[in-house]
Structure formats: C-alpha cells, structure tokens
Amino acid sequence: MRNQCINKKLPLGWRHASTSGTSGAPLVFPQPISALQSEQAFIDRLWHSVGFTTDSRVAVLRGVLVPGGVRQAGNRLIISCEGWSDEEIIFKFNAICKFKPQFIHCYPSLLERFLRRCHALGLTFPCGAMAVLSGSEECTALHEAFFLKMLGCRTLAWYGQSEQVALAVKEADGTYAVVPGYSDIAFIRHPNHLEIVGKSRMNPFFSKRWYRTGDICSSAEMAESSILGCKTIILHGLQGRSNKQVVMEDGTSVPFNHVVFGLHSSSWLAVDRYCFIQTKPGVLTFVYSLSPNADSAILDNLINELRARFPKELLLVTRKIDDMSAIRNTKWKYFFEDEQSFNNFMKIV
Helix, strand or coil: CHHHCCCCCCCCCEEEEECHHHECCCCEEEEEHHHHHHHHHHHHHHHHCCCCCCCCCEEEECCCCCCCCEEEECCEEEECCCCCCHHHHHHHHHHHHHHCCCEEEECHHHHHHHHHHHHHCCCCCCCCCCEEEECCCCCCHHHHHHHHHHHCCEEEEEEECCCCCCEEEECCCCCEEECCCCEEEEEEECCCCEEEEEEECCCHHHCCCCEEEEEEECEEEEEEECCCCEEEEEEECCECCCCCEEECCCCCEEECHHHHCCCCCHHHHHEEEEEEEEEECCEEEEEEEECCCCCHHHHHHHHHHHHHHCCCCCEEEEEECCCCCCCCCCECCCEECCHHHHHHHHCCC
C-alpha cells in the first residue's frame, strides 16, 4: 500500500498527507481536501457538546511552527510549539490573555508544558475558558485535573489519526465512544487485547481496505454514550499515541511528540523505516533506512524540517542503516530511550 502513493500526480482538490511521526514506517497517502472538511464537521459536533460555536475564539497549541511565536487567523490564535525561554513564554501568555480565548485546542502534553512554565513564572490565567479541546495524543486523568486547576475548565478529549479510519470521544468514566458515521470499525483479536482496524468514510484511499491503526484496547462493547446520546461501540482501556519524554542536557524533559507530530510532509517518502534514539541527555539520533531510489534532496528536506522543530537545546544527529526491517509497519516503534533498548529491539549483538 505504501508504494501506491509514491510519484502519483494528484487531481485538483487533493493533497499528499502522511502519518507524520506516528510510525517507524511512514506512509504518505493521497487525501482529498474535502476529507479534512468532513472530519472537522464531525469534530465540531463533539465540540458543540461543551458550548463551541463557529464564532468561538480558539487558542491553538499543537505541532505548528509559527514565526514570531503567535499568529492570529480570524477567530484562531496559533501558538508556536517552539520558543520556551522566559521571554517567549511571557510573550505567548500575554498574547493569549489579550485574545481572550473561549477554548484551547491542544496536544495535552504541549499545553501541560506551557502551563507549568507559566506557573513557574508566576503567571495566572484569568477565568473565561469554557473547555480544553484535546486531540492527537492520550489525554490522561492527570492532564485533565491539571487543566482544571490551572484554567478552571473541563477537558473534551478525542481519539483519531491522520488516516481518518477511527474517531472516538472520551467519556467521563475514561472509556471512548466511537463516533457513528465517521468510519467502519473492526478488531483483530490478540491474546491480551484487541487491535483497532478501520475503513474510512472520509478518504476514498482508505475506504476499500481495512487499515491496521496499531492502537489497541482491552475490550469493546455496544453501549450508550452520554456525550453522543446514542448507542455505539465503547472502547475500554484504549492505548493510542504514547507520550514519550526526551531528556535534555540539564536533566529536564520535554515530550517527544512536539518534534514529529504535525509534520505531515511528503519528505517522509525519502525514508523506508526510521526511529529516534535518546543517545544521551540533550541528543537525539535519527536512525533511518532509505526508500528505494530515494532522492537525496528530499532526505535533506526531511532532516531540515525535523531540525527546525527541535528545541534549541536539543541536538539532532543522523545515522543511516541499510536494514531496518525489524521496524515493521506496526505503529509506535519509533522512539528508544537509549542505545541498548534499540539494540535489543533490532537484535544487534
């Protein structure tokens, strides 16, 4: 399936999207712009449950690099995922306060990091936010409690992925309710869990085949959703995108998600397999094998795009390996805490 998308000329109204940093075997695939619009309509419906309207002011803290730190686009204030000095945090804090958002759309790990820095600087957000809108990575109960303490509002969290084959909203009891009409959902039974597979109703490319998400849950049942107001599939023990931590040279840590998530670039076509290794505090090694007939210029673009997303205090080094077949198509095998963990996984003696 990965080879079907390469070097294909797309019709008007389509784009090349990718699985970004969610897989050690990145997939670049065709996606109609209408699929993004349809997906947002489904997500808007979830947001409406906490008072969102099309006129709501939303501050966005996700995997986006913004020159100057912030950018306003209509009723959205986009906050850059880079820039963590005291001066940059204060600048972003003041911009958010001036904007007076009703909602904060975020990666939970990114919002947590930002709020902790604000708290350390003695910056207190005024009341006014109606809800945190959390997607793309796991939002834990600890996240939700911290956001409630710092912002005085609840959190609406949902689960989904770039391939648009599954969408579910988090219920009050920690289960996830599958959103009807978005996709078709099935499961592969394993000894101790269920693996989620899906067919998209948003993107025709994923509508004719079952796609293995790599995400798992402990069990699933048909039950009533308090948020959706209907009977649907309820996922218990969902384990989606993990929140890995990178250790900096000074001993502090930052979420690895901020480096690769949101980098939906066709430059991923240059690599067949890849992973990152925390070689030592403050250093991440990008290990990769090249795709057949890979263009060196595209590889350079990918490395430059990654470097642009790295915190200034974090060094990126690269290492090419001819055979990375141990990094299979299964998701989430893309980050190793040290060289030994990588060697054990690759079965290198």
